[in-house]
Amino acid sequence: MERVPVLKIGDILLVSIQIDMEDQVALQLQEDLAERIVATGVHGVIIDISALDIVDSFVGRTLATIAAVSRVLDAETVVVGMRPAVAITLVELGLSLPGIRTALNVELGIALLGKRDVGDEPADDEDEDDPAAVTTS
Amino acid sequence: MERVPVLKIGDILLVSIQIDMEDQVALQLQEDLAERIVATGVHGVIIDISALDIVDSFVGRTLATIAAVSRVLDAETVVVGMRPAVAITLVELGLSLPGIRTALNVELGIALLGKRDVGDEPADDEDEDDPAAVTTS
Numbered sequence: 001m002e003r004v005p006v007l008k009i010g011d012i013l014l015v016s017i018q019i020d021m022e023d024q025v026a027l028q029l030q031e032d033l034a035e036r037i038v039a040t041g042v043h044g045v046i047i048d049i050s051a052l053d054i055v056d057s058f059v060g061r062t063l064a065t066i067a068a069v070s071r072v073l074d075a076e077t078v079v080v081g082m083r084p085a086v087a088i089t090l091v092e093l094g095l096s097l098p099g100i101r102t103a104l105n106v107e108l109g110i111a112l113l114g115k116r117d118v119g120d121e122p123a124d125d126e127d128e129d130d131p132a133a134v135t136t137s
Numbered sequence: 138m139e140r141v142p143v144l145k146i147g148d149i150l151l152v153s154i155q156i157d158m159e160d161q162v163a164l165q166l167q168e169d170l171a172e173r174i175v176a177t178g179v180h181g182v183i184i185d186i187s188a189l190d191i192v193d194s195f196v197g198r199t200l201a202t203i204a205a206v207s208r209v210l211d212a213e214t215v216v217v218g219m220r221p222a223v224a225i226t227l228v229e230l231g232l233s234l235p236g237i238r239t240a241l242n243v244e245l246g247i248a249l250l251g252k253r254d255v256g257d258e259p260a261d262d263e264d265e266d267d268p269a270a271v272t273t274s
Binding site for chain 2: 002003004005007008009010014016018019048050051081105106107110
């Protein structure tokens with residue numbers, strides 16, 4: 001059976017999805033990821049979907065499940081590399097990937113995860129707009 | 138056509154090969170990688186083959202070509218994640234992947250690349266045999 005590899009890079013697990021997410025592959029990935037999160041104690045998961053032309057409702061649900069499981073295990077999930085056409089299709093399908101954060105590429109995803117204070121503080125809710133962005137002169 | 142995504146992480150390009158390396162896929166990957174190396178100016182390429190059950194002579198040659206092209210573009214290639222069975226098969230086939238460095242996983246590959254002095258010092262002149270290094274005066 002085909003299997004999506006889970007790569008550990010620092011405090012992050014990186015998954016690059018390139019094969020069709022059939023049921024067994026998706027289930028195996030969920031299991032592998034959960035096991036690796038527990039084994040490595042990372043706090044971030046990045047899922048790259050830049051190779052995917054299509055994200056249907058099954059893949060959308062799989063991503064949501066992975067994010068939910070990761071959250072329970074104290075790791076945050078960021079989906080990166082979504083193609084514009086995929087984003088349009090997702091919205092048209094009514095799938096807005098609730099609970100999943102996105103970034104344009106892996107580096108921005110890592111930066112997004114880095115903003116979270118890992119370990120010490122609970123991540124509170126003041127992310128959205130950044131009052132500190134006022135220009136200092 | 139299927140395409141292997143090239144992910145940029147810091148000073149490294151990461152490629153996780155999960156699909157069958159047919160001719161077109163391999164050629165496309167070589168082109169994509171060369172273009173990304175030039176566009177991003179990275180000094181390291183990591184190719185993860187942990188998803189591959191089989192590395193035949195074609196894949197071996199592809200990896201060697203990628204490493205050679207990268208080297209010409211001032212980037213070093215490390216192949217990571219090779220399964221034990223694949224290593225045995227490679228040696229039995231007489232393919233020892235000359236010119237390719239290997240590491241057990243992505244993190245060790247990054248560490249291996251990090252040992253190289255990137256950026257400041259010109260890495261020229263004392264490469265073993267380089268008659269072209271004679272200064273023009």
